[in-house]
Amino acid sequence: MKRFFLILLMISAFPLVAQSQTVTSVSADVKTVDEAWKWAQTELKSRINAPGSAWFVYSFQKEMCQQCFLGSYNGMNSSLSRRIDETITGQPSAEVSLEKQVRSTIQHIDNVQDVKVVKSIALIFEIKDGKIEDVALSTMDTVFDFGNRPIYWLGSVDPNDSQSFLMNLFASSSANSVKKTLVWAVGIHPANGEILRFLKTVAFTATEDEHVKASLFSLGSLGSTEAISVLGEFLASTASVELKKSALFALGNSELPEARRALVQFIRSESAEG
Secondary structure, X not given: OOOOOOOOOOOOOOOOOOOOOOEEEOOOOOOOHHHHHXXXXXXXXXXXXXXXXEEEEEXXXXXXXXXXXXXXXXXXOOOOEOEHHHHHHOOXXXXXXXXXXXXXXXXXXXXXXXXXXXXEEXXXXXXXXXXXXXXXXXXXXXXXXXXXXXXXXXEEOOXXXXXXXXXXXXXXXXXXXXXXXXXXXXXXXXXXXXXXXXXXXXXXXXXXXXXXXXXXXXXXXXOOHHHHHHHHHHHHHOOOHHHHHHHHHHHHHOOOXXXXXXXXXXXXXXXXXX
16 A cells, blocks of 8 residues: 555645634533534633634544644744644643654655554634634644634544534535535545535535535545445536546545546546547
């Protein structure tokens, strides 16, 4: 199996400057993401002289290769910033240069086996005036600057609860950029039938191409033969050249032999029609 190093670069306006941080944590009695979200909304509204924006953050666990990271970075030469897990816990730690962290990983990647480990992935919601302004995904062991805005920590949650919560957010959200990231966020969860059905529905019914492309990419990353079949169905049904390219890209990123067969089948069908 080939080794790979994944860094998801989400270009944003978040400056990477280490600052003191206010973190308010949800009670352990709160069991679901939906309940924790409502708690955070209530807490934010009740704060006197509270800033107009804040962060709602929670995490879930997933098995990943040891050298895989998800992150939200503004540039490789940014100032120092703290790891997300250290920001949330408030534990003192040495600040890490983002450039050093990434270059060190790249330098040693070829000498590290593709070992699977359980990592915590953070969902980071930027809240402005009570609404979701932006969404980011980041492994908890990477750096992220929260500015000087308060953080509401919703806890470490069950992946199934998280995926259901995000699917509901996708259905209720009207901001296209937020919806696109929510599709990616659902797809990064441990693969299961509910996620497959969601991504298939978005691929075949979404009216925004960016949402369709996000679902196609996520389908190619699920690592399941069923997802490959969905990509094959999509290729056969869409008339959009751009969306065909996205589906082919998703197939090309998969290591499954079924993906290779789907690519060969598509090439043969295109040749026959030509």
